[in-house]
Amino acid sequence: MVRALPAIRCLPSGEQELLLKAALLPIGAGLAAWRAWRARNTFDHVDRGSLRLLALVHCNLGRNPAGADALGDDAAQLRHIHRGAW
Secondary structure (H helix, E strand, C coil): CCCCCCCCCCCCCHHHHHHHHHHHCCHHHHHHHHHHHHHHCCCCCCCHHHHHHHHHHHHHHHCCHHHHHHHCCHHHHHHHHHHHHC
C-alpha cells in the first residue's frame, strides 16, 4: 500500500506573487506590482520568503533610476534589505 505524502505548501502566496512580479517584470509592470504590494503591507511584518523577494525587488526596481525615483522613501529600506541578504 502506498501512503500519500502530506501536502506541502510550496507555491507563493498572493502577496509573494506581487513581489515576484515586482522583481521580475519590466519597470512599468514591476512598479505596478510593487505599489499593489506596498498598499497592503509594511516592512514591519514581512515573512521570511517575502524578505528574500524584497532583495530581488531592489535589484529590479531600485537600481533603475526611474524605479528608484518611483520607490521614494522605500528605496532606502529595500537597499538595506538587499545588503542584509548578502
